[in-house]
Structure formats: C-alpha cells, structure tokens
Amino acid sequence: MSQVEPWVVLSFCSIIFFIGFTGLLIRRNILVVLMCIELMLNAVNLTFVTYAKLLQNLGGQVAVFFIITVAAAETAVGLGLVVAMFRTLRSVDTDQIQLLRE
Amino acid sequence: MLFLIALFPLLGFLANGLWHALFQARPVRSGALIPGLVGSAAIGTSFFASLLLFVRLKGMPVSQREVEDVLFNWVTAGNLSIDIAFRLDPLSSVFLMFITGVATLIHLYSIGYMENDKTPAKFFAYLNLFCFSMIVLVLGSSLPLIFLGWEGVGLCSYLLIAYWYSDLEKASAGKKAFVVNRIGDVGFMIGMFIIFAKFGTLDIAALRALVRQAQEAGAAGADIGMITTVCICLFVGCIGKSAQLPLFVWLPDAMAGPTPVSALIHAATMVTSGVYLVARMNFLYELSSMASHVVAITGLATALFAASIAIAQTDIKKILAYSTISQLGYMFLGCGVGAYAAGVGHVVTHAFFKALLFLGAGNVIHGMHQQQDITKMGGLKTKMPKTFLAFAAGALAISGIPPFSGFFTKDEILWRAYSSPEGSVWFWALALLTSILTAFYMTRLFSLVFLGKPRFQKSTQTPGESFRVHEAPGIMVIPVQILAVLSVIGGFIAIPHLSWLEHWLSPVLGQPHQSAAVAGGSGMEWLLMVVSTAAAALGIFVGLKVYANLPRVDRIKERWDWVTGVLRNKWYVDELYGAVFVRPIYRLSLALWRGFDIAVIDRLVLGFGKATVWTGQTARLIQTGSIQVYAFVILVGILVTAGYLLYGVA
Numbered sequence: 018m019s020q021v022e023p024w025v026v027l028s029f030c031s032i033i034f035f036i037g038f039t040g041l042l043i044r045r046n047i048l049v050v051l052m053c054i055e056l057m058l059n060a061v062n063l064t065f066v067t068y069a070k071l072l073q074n075l076g077g078q079v080a081v082f083f084i085i086t087v088a089a090a091e092t093a094v095g096l097g098l099v100v101a102m103f104r105t106l107r108s109v110d111t112d113q114i115q116l117l118r119e
Numbered sequence: 120m121l122f123l124i125a126l127f128p129l130l131g132f133l134a135n136g137l138w139h140a141l142f143q144a145r146p147v148r149s150g151a152l153i154p155g156l157v158g159s160a161a162i163g164t165s166f167f168a169s170l171l172l173f174v175r176l177k178g179m180p181v182s183q184r185e186v187e188d189v190l191f192n193w194v195t196a197g198n199l200s201i202d203i204a205f206r207l208d209p210l211s212s213v214f215l216m217f218i219t220g221v222a223t224l225i226h227l228y229s230i231g232y233m234e235n236d237k238t239p240a241k242f243f244a245y246l247n248l249f250c251f252s253m254i255v256l257v258l259g260s261s262l263p264l265i266f267l268g269w270e271g272v273g274l275c276s277y278l279l280i281a282y283w284y285s286d287l288e289k290a291s292a293g294k295k296a297f298v299v300n301r302i303g304d305v306g307f308m309i310g311m312f313i314i315f316a317k318f319g320t321l322d323i324a325a326l327r328a329l330v331r332q333a334q335e336a337g338a339a340g341a342d343i344g345m346i347t348t349v350c351i352c353l354f355v356g357c358i359g360k361s362a363q364l365p366l367f368v369w370l371p372d373a374m375a376g377p378t379p380v381s382a383l384i385h386a387a388t389m390v391t392s393g394v395y396l397v398a399r400m401n402f403l404y405e406l407s408s409m410a411s412h413v414v415a416i417t418g419l420a421t422a423l424f425a426a427s428i429a430i431a432q433t434d435i436k437k438i439l440a441y442s443t444i445s446q447l448g449y450m451f452l453g454c455g456v457g458a459y460a461a462g463v464g465h466v467v468t469h470a471f472f473k474a475l476l477f478l479g480a481g482n483v484i485h486g487m488h489q490q491q492d493i494t495k496m497g498g499l500k501t502k503m504p505k506t507f508l509a510f511a512a513g514a515l516a517i518s519g520i521p522p523f524s525g526f527f528t529k530d531e532i533l534w535r536a537y538s539s540p541e542g543s544v545w546f547w548a549l550a551l552l553t554s555i556l557t558a559f560y561m562t563r564l565f566s567l568v569f570l571g572k573p574r575f576q577k578s579t580q581t582p583g584e585s586f587r588v589h590e591a592p593g594i595m596v597i598p599v600q601i602l603a604v605l606s607v608i609g610g611f612i613a614i615p616h617l618s619w620l621e622h623w624l625s626p627v628l629g630q631p632h633q634s635a636a637v638a639g640g641s642g643m644e645w646l647l648m649v650v651s652t653a654a655a656a657l658g659i660f661v662g663l664k665v666y667a668n669l670p671r672v673d674r675i676k677e678r679w680d681w682v683t684g685v686l687r688n689k690w691y692v693d694e695l696y697g698a699v700f701v702r703p704i705y706r707l708s709l710a711l712w713r714g715f716d717i718a719v720i721d722r723l724v725l726g727f728g729k730a731t732v733w734t735g736q737t738a739r740l741i742q743t744g745s746i747q748v749y750a751f752v753i754l755v756g757i758l759v760t761a762g763y764l765l766y767g768v769a
Contacts (some may be wrong), residue, residue, distance in 0.1 A: 038754065042747050050747075115744030 034060035045107045051095050056089045095105045121188035121205040124165045128250040131161025140392035151239035155230035159242030162226050162250050166219035173212050173474050184209055184626055198319060210627040213463060214257045214395055217470045221387045222250050224598035228478055229379040231595035232485065243314050249275035252633055253388050261322040262311050272389045273300045279384060283489040289375035296369040303359015303366055310352030311421030327402050349526060350403050350410030353396060361447045368693055370444055374436040378484060381436060382477030386443045387470040394450045395465050396458045401628055411541055415455025419549055422448030422563035426556035431686035434478045441474055445553060449532050452550060456542040458535035459628040460621040464613035465532055466522035471609045472516035475602035479510035482591040483568060493564060498573040502588040505596050507569050509603035513567045516606040519655040520557035524610030531613060531701050534644055541659065551654050558658025567668040588748045
C-alpha cells in the first residue's frame, strides 16, 4: 500500500483550517461559527496526527485526545451559551450581538 | 517647671478645641460657662506659676537671676542648632506676670461677654492658644523661638479679629492684620539671618555674651553698620507687630473682633511684643545710636499722629485703638532714648489701664446693645455707675494725672526723653503735646459716653424693640474693678528714683543713660513733672469745657471742617496705601490672572484634557464589539508575528 505524502495531508489540513477560519470571520449565525471552530480544531488534530506519524512521537497523538475532550466540553458549553443568548437577546446573529462595544 | 507655664494654656487650647471639634453641632445649654472656666483655669494656673517663679527669682542673688529650661533639640542643620528652651530672667518675668494676670481677668470677663455666642469653646480655644504663643514669645531663649511665638500671636490675632467671619468687613479686617504683620515679619527674619551669618548663634544669652566680648575687645566699632542694619531690620518687625508708623493701619481695623480680644491682644499683650523685642535686644540697640534714633523718632511720630486721629473718631473702640497706637509710640520713645526700664514700665501700666478701658468699653457696648458710636451715647453715669467709676480711673491713668499709674511711667518717659544723651528738648515738647492730646481725647470720649444727657432715645433703637441700658453682670464688672485698682496703684512700681521696676530690670536692661549736664538737675525734673501734670490737667479741662456744650462743638466742627475731616479720615493713610500699594498690586494680579493664568496655564492644562479626550474618541472606533472583527485582527497579528519569526529574524 502506497503511503500518502505528508505534504498532501498537511496542505489538506491547512485548507480545512482556513475554510473554518474564514467561516468564523464571515458567517453571522453563531451555530455556524461554532461549527467552524470545530472544523478548525479537527484540522489541527489531523496535523498533530500527521506529525506524530512523521516524527515517530506519541505526544502528538496524546494531544489529539486532549483536544477532542476539550472540544466536546467546549461544544457543550458553547451550545448552552447560544441557547441562553437566544433566550435573552432573541437572536443568534453576531451582527446584532455587540455588547462588548458598550 | 518653666515649661509648665506654657503648657497649661496649650492644654486649655486642646481641651476647648477638641470639645469644639467634637460637639460643635450640639447646642450648648450652659452658654460660655464651661469652656470659659476651662480656659480661665488654664491661664489662671499659668499666672499662679508665674508668681511662684517670680518669688523664686527674687530669692536668687541679683547677678544670677535666671532660670533656664531646655526641653529638646528642635532643629540641627550644619552649625545651626536650635533648642526648644525657655529662659526666665527679670524682664521676661515682668512680662509674664502681667500677661498671664491680665489674660486671666479677660478670660473671666469673656465668660460674660461671650455668653450668647454660638461657639464659645472655639473662642476660648483661640484665646488660650494666643496665651500659649505669647508665653513662648516672652520665654523663648533664642530668636527663632521668639519668632515662633511672634507668628503664633499673629495667627491668633487673625483668627480672633475675624472671629465673626460671616461678616465680610470683619473677615477682611483679619486678613489686613495678617498681611500687614507679614510685611513686618520679613524685617524680623532678615535681621535674624544677618545675626546668624555674623555671630553664628541665635541664642540671646550667647549673642549678648559675644557682643559684650567684642565690645570689650574694642572690635564692635568696626561692625557698627552691621549692628545698625540688624537693629533696624528687627525694628521693622516691631513696627508691624506693635502698629507703628507706617504699618499701624491694621490695628484700628482689628477692632472688628470681640471686645475682650481687643483688650487682650490689641491693647495689653500682643502689641507690646515689639517693645519686648527691642528691650530684649537692648545690648544691640545700645551700640547703635542711629538705630536708637530711628526707634525714638518712629515712636514719637506715631504717638503724635495717632493721638491726633483719636480726637476725631466717633467709634468708642477706634478711639481706644488709636490711643493704644499712640501709647505704644511712647514706649518706643522710651526705648529709643535708652530708657528701656521706663518703656517696659509703661508697657505694664498701659496693660492695666488699657485693658480696663477696653473692658469698660465692652461693658458700655454690651449695655447699649452693640452701639459703638459715642455720639449716640451720653449720660451713662447713672445707668452704669460701677463701669463709670472704673472707666474714670482708667481715663485719669492714661491722661497722666498723679497718682494714677499712667502718670509715673509716662512722666518717666518724658523725663528720659529730655534728659537722656540721645534725647532732646524737642522730643520732650512733642511728647508733651501728645499727652495734652491724650488727655483731651480721653476726656472727650469720657464726657460723650458718661456725662451729659442721653442721646440715644431717638436715634439708636428700631421702633418696637425694647431698649434698656443696663449695667453689665458681675462677671464683667469685677475684672474691670480689679483692673481699675491696678490702674490706680500700678504706678507705684515705677516711681522715679525709687523705681523698684528699674532696679529689678537692671541686670537685663542696664542703667538708663544720663547725660552729665542734667544728671544733677532734679529741680529740672520736678519742674518738668509739674509741667506735664499741668498739661494733662489742661487737656482734661479743655475737654470738659468743650464737650459740656454740644451745639458749640458742632459749630466748631463746621468751622474747622477741613481739619476735622482730615482727622476723621485718619489723614487718608488708608486711601494713600490703597492708591500706592493695594490697587497697583490688584491690577497687576488681574493682568497676570488674565494674561498668564487663563491664557497660558489654563490653556495648557485644558489642552491636556482635550487631547486625552480626542485620543480616546478616536481610539474608540476600533472597538466595534464584533467578535469576528477581533478574531480577524488576531489572525493578522498571528500572521505578522509568524512571518517575522520565520523570515524576519535572520
């Protein structure tokens, strides 16, 4: 079985990461923004795994498990915040949520 | 032991001051009684201690009559070292006794006078603080300590003149006194600086020893110019504090304060501190005949000038104020011709009879419901018999009728002005003229207030208000009567030739100068004494005669309108100072305020504020509140940082 070249995987990862980041910047729906963050995290995970394989270092694999755990917690908290935000502000549109400006 | 004398009034000040600070909001039901008793007890204890110390001093051999009490080191800088140290010698003992004694009587009097005051504790706290400062002034062993007391009495004078500070006129009278005194204090300080630069010490005993030593070595002659400068600088301080020409303008205005304050500070004690300083520094003044002449001529000119103003005033306290200035002039005349003991003697008797006159005037003002205009009084003889009698004693004492106290001390000054080598017949003649004027204006005051028919039914009271002239209560009459007794007998301490006072003070002040030509002429002395008594009697006689017929007084006034106008307006001195000093400074200040303060400083300060606001408002635009924009900025930041780390470092 022929191996995939590392640069292919890494390029793929950075494409996915920047797709996620672009979504984070330009999408207005908070749910979508959250999903974009997930996308970025997973791109990072893939990068970790790639380098773990490449450098024969298990630390990368371990970091991935941590990130998955933290991402799960973050999603739970994030969704909870979105629900609470929708209840108080009646909106999930980031253009209308600019409380930091005050 | 010595420091206790100063400590008691300080404790009284703290007690009354704390009481005022803590409980001033509560209405005081007991009136001035409790704070007054506390204050009187404090100063009364000091008086008692002064008497004890006097007895102790008297028991010592004549040449060693000195008690010193070094408390602690106050300042040490380079070769300057000042101790907080008190020193009692015959001179300060005399001052101490009459200051604390008269102050005790006036404290007691104030209990009655300030009965309806809203903040009696504050009043008595100020009075006690004043007494403390005055005691420090008199007992201080070095010039800086004297200066401390000097400034302290100035401060208390300001506080007490402006005691009723809600009245703008009274508040500004306080300010005037303070500012004018500052002008004199500059002279005092310069004098101190020169002394320290030349002698390297400010302790008076050490200074005296140095000067004596130099004198014996014959070296003092070389420095006589410097000594003259020092003496004149110190005398400038005395001019301010003792209200002499040309800085006397604050004292008449100081009458805005409560009457006991006028009696204590502006007649009996504080204003005499200038005389005290000159007497204290007599070893310097003796060396410089020029400085002594300045002192004598200033004193004489002031005496005559103030007496002339007193003739035309109508406010009872103003008359007494000008009379005080005039009497202070006498004291300086005495010191200036080398007769320090005579000057100090007049300080003592003047303290008695002037305090008496002021307190008597206080009784009159109290009885007349705050009326101070003597043209609206008259006939109080029957209404206030006790005050009348005491006031008569005071008036006779100040006029110089034997055997009242003023006669002895004033006559001694007149005689010294004539007989001393520094004196002259002109000094004597002008002083005699002053004493005629003194007798005349006191008689005028006396007859307008107490004799004749009452003139206040029609004019003084607003309709519907009950108005009854009454004698003052006992607590205000008894101190006046005690002072009256002292005014009558006080002169016996200074009978010419037998003068106990002169003998007592001789270790400090030395013997008065006597020129050889008149030393033996006791016949001349008797003659002059008779002349001065006759002069005083003449003044009184003319006064009684003139003011027995008031319509004629009005006619005389009309005919001599320009003269009485000038005198009534105090020779326009206030107007002159206003035109020469006050208004130019005012205009300069106004110009500086508009031209520099507003245009430059304010603009600068406000500019800083405006710049800050502008920066903030501009920077605020970055804060969109949108997280996504923030995230984008973070991205840019990361990219820049990463780019720099990857490619820039190399």
